[in-house]
Amino acid sequence: MTLAEFTDVFAILATQLRYVDADEVAIRAYYEALKDCPVEFVRMAAQDLSRDSQYGFPRSDVWADAVKAVTKRRVNAVYERVYARRMAGLPPLCEWCRDTGFEQVGDTNRYRPCACRQQRQQEALGNWPLPELPAAPAEGAKRVDIDKVVKRLAGKKGIE
Numbered sequence: 001m002t003l004a005e006f007t008d009v010f011a012i013l014a015t016q017l018r019y020v021d022a023d024e025v026a027i028r029a030y031y032e033a034l035k036d037c038p039v040e041f042v043r044m045a046a047q048d049l050s051r052d053s054q055y056g057f058p059r060s061d062v063w064a065d066a067v068k069a070v071t072k073r074r075v076n077a078v079y080e081r082v083y084a085r086r087m088a089g090l091p092p093l094c095e096w097c098r099d100t101g102f103e104q105v106g107d108t109n110r111y112r113p114c115a116c117r118q119q120r121q122q123e124a125l126g127n128w129p130l131p132e133l134p135a136a137p138a139e140g141a142k143r144v145d146i147d148k149v150v151k152r153l154a155g156k157k158g159i160e
């Protein structure tokens with residue numbers, strides 16, 4: 001993330017949360033704390049903070065925690081979809097690694113990180129659409145009746 005990219009994000013959040021005393025020193029100080037984070041996640045965290053900031057303009061550690069939370073949420077969103085596709089029996093998104101993230105090196109027993117990891121990262125960053133979810137079951141498809149399953153399991157354990 002460049003200082004110019006961060007300054008744009010900072011300026012929007014400062015305006016939203018009425019941080020009227022913000023100056024270049026403040027922007028640079030916050031930038032030092034957050035510069036290793038992707039600007040996409042810093043921007044998403046700023047959006048979260050603008051809607052749910054309890055203490056006015058956040059300290060840099062609060063902003064960094066928000067970035068961690070956004071990162072976890074977005075990466076989980078991507079891999080939940082990869083998992084849902086696998087459970088639905090859809091073909092893997094990546095033929096090379098079959099969505100494990102590791103591809104075999106030639107015919108050896110060695111593996112290396114697969115190139116599709118960069119694609120999954122772009123999806124998490126919001127630069128690319130998330131993987132498509134599997135289609136809904138067809139009309140009339142057999143569905144699990146969760147209430148029946150719970151009653152049957154409870155009955156086995158003698159619970160009413």
Ligand SMILES: [Zn+2]
Nearest residue numbers: 094097114116
């Ligand atoms: Zn792959």
